Amino acid sequence: MTQRKRRVQAGLAALGVATATALLVSGCTGTSTATPSGTPNADGTLVIGVTTDANTLYPWTTTQFQATNVLQNIYGTLTEFDENLEVVPGLAESWETSEDGLTVTFTLREGVTYSNGAAFDSADVVASLTAIKNPDTAAVSATNLASVSTIEAPDASTVVLTLSAPDAALVSKLAPVTMAILDSDDTAATLETAPNGTGPYMLDERKPNESISLVRNTDYWGDTPGLGGIEFRVIPDEAAIVSALQSGNVQMAVFDDALVADTIGASAEVAKTPQLNYHALQFNSRKAPFDNLDLRLAIQCAIDRQQVLDTAALGEGEVTGPITSPAFLSDPDARPCPEADIETAEKHLADAGYADGITIDAIVMQDGYSTAVAEAENVQAQLAEIGITLNLEVLESGAYVDRWVAGDFGAAFALNGGQPDPDAMYGRYFTSTGNLNAVAGYSSDTLDALFAAGKASNDLDERKQIYADVSKELEDNAVWVWLFTGYNYTATAPSVQGFTPLPNGSLQYLRDTTITG
């Protein structure tokens, strides 16, 4: 009996020792960063927690958010966006558009070098833009140069683009990192593992699925970058990033989920930035029954967008019209039914010939972003009130993208990316020759004419008016139902200063960011 008791005690003790060792070993690095605010450490390294590794380090073919964020700090573009998303000089110091709008002449910055020491000049610009236009490159922004017919370099610091038609949005379309200027001696294969750009930072080390480390480019043409280095550390789970922020292992992270951002607490400051991307209910107006304007209007009038925002996204966001960029912002109330209006909705539904109700189908992406299914279910409930039965096809992202890309849907709940320039944002969707027109499901002579006029004008006020008209045309015809834009949440530890979050989610202001300690 006593023997047995001792044995049991020994067993329990062993268990206790194991647990205690576990806690002890894990406990000894508990305190890592007490964060006093003080003078910036010029050689400090900022650790940014990201959920996914960059899927490529080659700038022309990337659409992935994480890759864009990394590459933006490594590569330079001819033009850039400032914090209000207005176009400012980048590698091009200035530019001039001819009277007829058909020739744009860029004067390049001098004394710029790549991180491997090679000099930047007009030959690189010609080679880069020519390659981007070439279909074999599969550059995602090839259509940004659709209006460009020839690219010439009269001397080492001048580049002349000749256009087939005026394009006021061109300088804005040169700013994304997918339009990066590469050294003409480099090849895609070498750049994948050894990026060579003109940006503020350069690649130090990459451990696939673990981290990407950058170091300051001491020869950067602009102000000396504020950080000695940046590490993008892959922590797949957002909750784990939050705990890494709280324990000081990570000093910065960007979240798109309000719930997650809410759990951070006092250990980091959280900045909310309204985004350019927008949630919408898309229709394929070339397919019955969505070719019926009254049906589309009935749906638009039945939906209370604030309710969708409140139930699906905890009210974290803003009800929106088509254009989300600050400079060309659409008035969200400029539509046939600014608020939900059941009576008008029912009238439209009767006019459409569906007084007894109708059943429609919509595709929803299950695993792409957190609010999709909740949005769809809320809209489903709202439409039921006027007798519309909304069937939801909830799809895994691969299946959803296949259907969406092929335009194989009646209606689709979508989160689409925005652009600072409205032509870059919607020209590809709503002009009849746009490369996303099949997905948009709608075009008209009026819209074609408006988009052409918008590209032809260089006058900002005139362009604002034109895109207000575009917006009105889209809303009056209930082409899609624009729902809301969400926020991005940038969490930074108290030791991090000087970062400006942008509505396009860009981390380009890491160049001005500093860290103490």
Add this chain to the structure above:
Amino acid sequence: MRKLLANPLVRRIGGAILTLVGVAIAVFIMLRAIPGDQITAAFGTEAAALSPEQRASLEAYYGLDQPLIVQFFTWLGSLLTGNLGFSARAQQSVLEMTAAALPVTLELALLSIVLAFIIGVPLGMLSASRPNGFRDFFGQAVGLAGLGIPAFLLATTLLAITATSFGFNPNGLGYARLFDDPLLNLQQMLMPALVLGFGIAAPIMRTTRTAVLEVRSLDFVRTARAKGVPPRRLQIHHVLRNALVPIVTMTGLQFGYLLGGAVVVEQIFSLPGIGRQVLLGINQKEFAVVQSTVLVIALLFVIVNLLTDLLYRVIDPRVRAS
């Protein structure tokens, strides 16, 4: 030939090879049956903006322009030469990636099994010491918890508690390899190994309990006791040794669970192991990565099963004799 086939070891190895071929075919077909390919995975909805020429050049780059049968035999052919394929995403050969990821998962698995043994075997013996008593009830309750609580819940709860209450999260520091920084590595591995180990501790505990109860009732134990063998020696040398056979078998079977659980646990604790490699491969529709990694996992599973067989030949002379 017949003599050779009669050798159980040869038969086992033959069966293992057949299993691997089956896995290879199944995984190849399943991957292609699900919608979406590497291009849509990489470009998302922007894939709609690709012109037909652009898409064609990307398909050629990823080898998607070849007929399926050609793709399959190309893959199989290169496997035989030790080439597991290339990941465009990581810009690394799958062999290199696997060589880096496998030690992480093996260390995790080994540590989990050790922890599971440390928790499960004493707990099982404790339960068996007085069946249906309070200790038994306690042991059974812990076992039930281990079986019932999903790994992801246990993992996130543990993470949340240690981070908020102790300001501690070693997994946010970036993975430290065992030989680079053993102490940090151990800190990073302990929590995930506990989560995984807890899951396997439950079946080990239950098997131990049953086996101990069964062995204890056998004649030779009674004989040994009658001969005056001290109780501790009796427990360890007679009872536990004989009870080990089903425990080892059970542990071998649990290895599959371990590799499955590793997918979840590695993701949550950001460990760059083989489970995460598969998961990322699936998300990015990187066929080469998924196919080859799944095959490597299947190979591991087969090897462990063979080893388990061999091991209980060592433990239990009766198996050897038959």
